[in-house]
Amino acid sequence: MLQGALQQDKVPHAIMLTGPEGCGALPLAIAFAQELLGRVPMAEQLQHPDLHFVFPIYKKNGSAKPTYCDDFIGQWRGLCEQQIYFGMEEWMEACGAENQQLQIYGDESDMLTKKLSLKSSQGGYKVVVMWLPEKMNATAANKLLKLLEEPPAMTVFLLVSEQPQLVLQTIRSRTQIIELTPLQERTIEHSDTSLFFDLFVTLMRLSYARKVKEMKLWSEKLAGIGRERQKSFLLYAQRMIRENFIYNFGQAAELNSMNEEEAQFAVKFAPFINERNVIGIMDELSAAQRDIEANASARIVFFDFALKMIVLIKNR
Numbered sequence: 001m002l003q004g005a006l007q008q009d010k011v012p013h014a015i016m017l018t019g020p021e022g023c024g025a026l027p028l029a030i031a032f033a034q035e036l037l038g039r040v041p042m043a044e045q046l047q048h049p050d051l052h053f054v055f056p057i058y059k060k061n062g063s064a065k066p067t068y069c070d071d072f073i074g075q076w077r078g079l080c081e082q083q084i085y086f087g088m089e090e091w092m093e094a095c096g097a098e099n100q101q102l103q104i105y106g107d108e109s110d111m112l113t114k115k116l117s118l119k120s121s122q123g124g125y126k127v128v129v130m131w132l133p134e135k136m137n138a139t140a141a142n143k144l145l146k147l148l149e150e151p152p153a154m155t156v157f158l159l160v161s162e163q164p165q166l167v168l169q170t171i172r173s174r175t176q177i178i179e180l181t182p183l184q185e186r187t188i189e190h191s192d193t194s195l196f197f198d199l200f201v202t203l204m205r206l207s208y209a210r211k212v213k214e215m216k217l218w219s220e221k222l223a224g225i226g227r228e229r230q231k232s233f234l235l236y237a238q239r240m241i242r243e244n245f246i247y248n249f250g251q252a253a254e255l256n257s258m259n260e261e262e263a264q265f266a267v268k269f270a271p272f273i274n275e276r277n278v279i280g281i282m283d284e285l286s287a288a289q290r291d292i293e294a295n296a297s298a299r300i301v302f303f304d305f306a307l308k309m310i311v312l313i314k315n316r
Helices: 002-007 025-036 069-082 088-095 106-116 138-149 185-209 212-223 227-247 260-272 278-293 298-314
Strands: 014-018 051-054 126-131 155-161 176-179
Touching: 002 025, 014 025, 025 126, 025 155, 051 069, 051 106, 069 088, 069 106, 106 126, 106 138, 185 212, 185 227, 185 260, 185 298, 212 227, 212 298, 227 260, 227 278, 227 298, 278 298
Parallel strands: 014 155, 014 176, 051 126, 126 155
Antiparallel strands: none
């Protein structure tokens, strides 16, 4: 539908993409923004001068001075590049918010008005991607409403909302709303199982080969999948360790509940999980799960666990 609107030169000046966290609304908004801007390298890198981002932020050091999204743009681009299917929890960690209350301030709307008053640097569209407009305070919302009532020429607003009912009705009425439905749970579970299996196998192979640099990259990748999926991965890893330990006792078909891909891996991997290291590995996985649940740095937790696996996997 969006592609058709672009091809027919009938792109609405304001679109609101709605759906629960993880449904893909933000990736879709960014992808469409890149299409509007011609898929040039600057747009692909989220650094196009006519691409503007608005998202919830906090006042640094309790400053009374205006704080803008541009002050956090490096963290924003980094998170978008690392893991585009993120939520508020991941964004708070990336921007160092800790226990701060994030919102979109009235000063941001003033800055946006100033930016959009300038001519397009490339002679085409100017695009605003606003993530979580429901986080606007009253001042910001009223100022955005004025922009939507009298939008600058060749400007497209892409609002990404998880709770559209919290956005001013007058703002919603000036947007074309597109609802995105979440994936079926079975689809998500299958996708996650495949991802977790790949992550598990990669770590075991890197640990055995003692490839520390690659293990650090592995931990950074895992740090980018979100806190809830990190906890799910640790539960999956514990299951895989348990299944491979049991595999050594024979009667695999009766005692194991691995799928075909996991069972094929167990043929060669199971001997590495035995009486000498199984308790140590499970203890480290439990400790990692405890730390993740306590909101410790995921990069540090997973890299520390990966390094310990070098010793544990050799203890066969």
